[in-house]
Amino acid sequence: MSRAIDRDSQRFKKIVRGKIRDDLKKYVTQGEMLGRKGRETVSIPVPNIQIPHFRHGKKGSGGVGQGEGDEGQPIGKGGRPGEGDGPGTAGNEPGRHIREVELSMEELADMLGEALALPNIQPKGKDEISSTKDRYNSVRRTGPDSLRHVKRTYKRALKRSIAAGEFDPRNPVVIPVRDDEEYRSWTTRPEPQANAAVIYMMDVSGSMTDEQKGIVRTEAFWIDTWLKKQYGGLQRRYVVHDAVAHEVDEDTFYRTRESGGTRISSAYAACEKIIARDFPPDQWNIYAFQFSDGDNWGEDNADCLAKLTGGLLPHCNLFCYGQVESPYGSGDFIRELRRVESDHEQLILSEIENRDAIFDSIKDFLGTGR
Incomplete structure (x- = not known):
C-alpha cells in the first residue's frame, strides 16, 4: 500500500x-x-x-445519453440547475481552485x-579558486580534550573491562584509561568555487513607468535563476539611477520608485567602481545587465560609450543592454550602442516591447553561453 x-x-x-x-x-x-x-x-x-478516475452513479439512475430529447437541446450534467456551462441559476458548488x-x-x-x-556557460580566465573545508569524518587515538569522542571512549573502556573480568553488573562503574580514549578527527579537502558576479543596473527615471520597471524586475529574476544554476558562488550587486546612480540592496532594487532625469553614464561609473572594489576581473566572471527605456540626456551619450568600451566591456563576460519600450522614452540610446556592437562580441542588445518579449530577451542575453 x-x-x-x-x-x-x-x-x-x-x-x-x-x-x-x-x-x-x-x-x-x-x-x-x-x-x-x-x-x-x-x-x-x-x-x-484532477487525476482521471471512475465514479459510480446512483443505482438505477440511467446511463449517459438515455431518454427523450428535442433537437438542439443543451446537454447538461444530469439536468440539475446550476450545473454545466452557460446561463442558469446561481449555484452552490465550489469553483476552480x-x-x-x-x-x-x-x-x-x-x-x-x-x-x-540555453547552453551551459563556459567561464573565462581564472574562473575557479580553491577554498578549504574541514569535515569531521574519522577518529584517532590522540587529540585535545575538546574533541574527545565520549561514546566511543566509553565503549572501548567497557569492552576492556568485560574482557579483563573487572566489570561488576551490580556496580557498573567504568573508568576509561588513556588507552581507551578516542578523539574526533577531520580531513581537509579543497573545494573549487566558481567566482561569478552579476551587476544589475536599472533606470528609474520619470520616463520609466511602473509597468516598465515591472518588466525589468521580472527579467532580472529569471536571469538570476539561470546564473545561480551555472555558478555556485554567485555574487550580486544592484544599481538604480536617474541622473545620479546609487548602489542599493536587492529589496530596494525590486521595490524602489523614483523619478527625475536620466544620465546613464552615472550607472556605468557606479558599475566600474563596484568591479574595482569587489571583483578583480582576472579572478571573476563578471556579468552586467542594464535596463532602460533609452531616454538619455543627449550630451551624455559620448561619455557612456567611452566608459563602456574603455572600462566595462574589456572586463565583462557579457554586458547586456535591454531597452524597454516606454510611451515617454525616446528610445535613442540603443542606436548609440549599435555603433560599437560589432566591435565587441560580449555586448548584447535586446529590445523589450512588452511582457511577452521577456522570454525572447532572456534567450538573446543567455543564449551565447558566455
Whole structure:
C-alpha cells in the first residue's frame, strides 16, 4: 500500500511539473513568481489538477445519453440547475481552485534552460579558486580534550573491562584509561568555487513607468535563476539611477520608485567602481545587465560609450543592454550602442516591447553561453 501511494504521489508531482513546464512562458512573462520567492524554493500557482478516475452513479439512475430529447437541446450534467456551462441559476458548488506548488530554484532553472535551449556557460580566465573545508569524518587515538569522542571512549573502556573480568553488573562503574580514549578527527579537502558576479543596473527615471520597471524586475529574476544554476558562488550587486546612480540592496532594487532625469553614464561609473572594489576581473566572471527605456540626456551619450568600451566591456563576460519600450522614452540610446556592437562580441542588445518579449530577451542575453 505504501509503495502504491508513493508511486501515485510521484506520478502526480510529475504531472504538475509537466504542467508548469508547458506553461512556463506564461509564468515568465506575467511575473507569477515575484513575491513568492523563498530562500531555496518558490511557490507557483497552478490550476488544481484532477487525476482521471471512475465514479459510480446512483443505482438505477440511467446511463449517459438515455431518454427523450428535442433537437438542439443543451446537454447538461444530469439536468440539475446550476450545473454545466452557460446561463442558469446561481449555484452552490465550489469553483476552480488554485494549488500552490513548491519548486526548487534549481528545478526552475532547468525548466528555463530546456524551454529556451540555453547552453551551459563556459567561464573565462581564472574562473575557479580553491577554498578549504574541514569535515569531521574519522577518529584517532590522540587529540585535545575538546574533541574527545565520549561514546566511543566509553565503549572501548567497557569492552576492556568485560574482557579483563573487572566489570561488576551490580556496580557498573567504568573508568576509561588513556588507552581507551578516542578523539574526533577531520580531513581537509579543497573545494573549487566558481567566482561569478552579476551587476544589475536599472533606470528609474520619470520616463520609466511602473509597468516598465515591472518588466525589468521580472527579467532580472529569471536571469538570476539561470546564473545561480551555472555558478555556485554567485555574487550580486544592484544599481538604480536617474541622473545620479546609487548602489542599493536587492529589496530596494525590486521595490524602489523614483523619478527625475536620466544620465546613464552615472550607472556605468557606479558599475566600474563596484568591479574595482569587489571583483578583480582576472579572478571573476563578471556579468552586467542594464535596463532602460533609452531616454538619455543627449550630451551624455559620448561619455557612456567611452566608459563602456574603455572600462566595462574589456572586463565583462557579457554586458547586456535591454531597452524597454516606454510611451515617454525616446528610445535613442540603443542606436548609440549599435555603433560599437560589432566591435565587441560580449555586448548584447535586446529590445523589450512588452511582457511577452521577456522570454525572447532572456534567450538573446543567455543564449551565447558566455
